[in-house]
Amino acid sequence: MRIEEEIQSTKFEDNYQKAVINITYTHSWLSNNIRGEFDKYNLTMQQFNILRILRGQYPKPATINLLKERMLDKMSDASRIVDRLVQKELVSRCTNTCDRRAVDIRISEQGLEVLSKIDVDFIIKDMISKNLTKEEAGKLSDLLDKLRG
Structure with a gap:
């Protein structure tokens, strides 16, 4: 429309x-x-974004700063989001072996399982493939990149 x-x-x-x-x-x-x-999975978009970043890092951990750099929503408070994911047992915090002041964040097996379920149940391309061809989606993405300079 x-x-x-x-x-x-x-x-x-x-x-x-x-x-x-x-x-x-x-x-x-x-x-x-x-x-x-x-x-359906008791997640926010920001929590999902952090889980995806951590899955991409897996089995290596990530720091809060790395998460902040890679998050889609730069205004999100990564520390609080990680706290909520720890409460849900989807990620864990552990002390960095090289720098005891730093904290490493790692996705848990439960977090990996949730992402696997989402991957099967919710295929993002299905939302836009009804109205855009693959080529149009590529062109749209290129135009958005150009807009951001």
């Missing part, structure tokens, strides 16, 4: 404003759809 129909307005200053409004609206639409999937 066109953005004009979604927000019931056709008044835009120009195509630049329309594009920003469309990106913002689409971000919310995508987030709401994804959030519903993660709710």
Whole structure:
């Protein structure tokens, strides 16, 4: 559906404003759809993002700083998110063997299992492949990269 129909307005200053409004609206639409999937696993999008980063590091641990650098949402508080994942027993904290002041974060077997279930149950490409071809998705991604400069 066109953005004009979604927000019931056709008044835009120009195509630049329309594009920003469309990106913002689409971000919310995508987030709401994804959030519903993660709710089934008692996870937030930020928690899922940290679990994916840790799975990519596995079996090596990660530091909070590494997680902050690689998170999609740069405004998230990685330390608090890790605390919640520790409570859920999806990750563990341990003292760094080289630097006792540093703390290593490692995904647990339970965390790996949850991600495996999500991988099977929720295939992200299914959300957009109904409306975009593989080539269009690639072009969209390239345009978003270009937008960010």
